[in-house]
Amino acid sequence: MKILTKTVTFIVLLVLIGCGTSKPYISSDKYDVLTGDEFNGASFQFFEIIDSEKEFNMLLQDDLIKKFVKKEDITNSNFILVNLGEKPTTGYTIEVAKLEELQDKIIVTLVENAPSKKDDIQQITTKPYCVVRIKSKKPLEIKTPE
DSSP: OHHHHHHHHHHHHHHHHHTOOSSOSEEOSSEEEEEEESSSSOSSEEEEEEOSHHHHHHHHHOTTTTTTOOGGGGGTOEEEEEEEOOBSSSOOEEEEEEEEEOSSOEEEEEEEEOOOTTSOOOSSOBOOEEEEEESOOSOEEEEOOO
């Protein structure tokens, strides 16, 4: 029975890996959410604007992100790493609620969505994060609703 379970699990993993997408999770004309999940973020809440070449080169090394970015993207895009910190359950997500382009900057409003009562949540600690590409080199201002 254990061999059958391991075999089925292995086959499911192969199918999931084989069905990987080459498109960002969310894409619009102004931004892309390149990657993110509930478990691989940091233990504390923060966001970081990635606009230096050194930080950008770290993105190029990440297996989940490098298929969405090219080395020249540092000249025409900014990137934001968003971490929600530790959460008590599954179901927390990050959303770009609004992106407002002004003459001198871009204002990005990020929203943390808590799981709804309808969601199938599990009582385990999660650390949601995402990486967002802003399709502009204008300075960024990040807003989070109080």
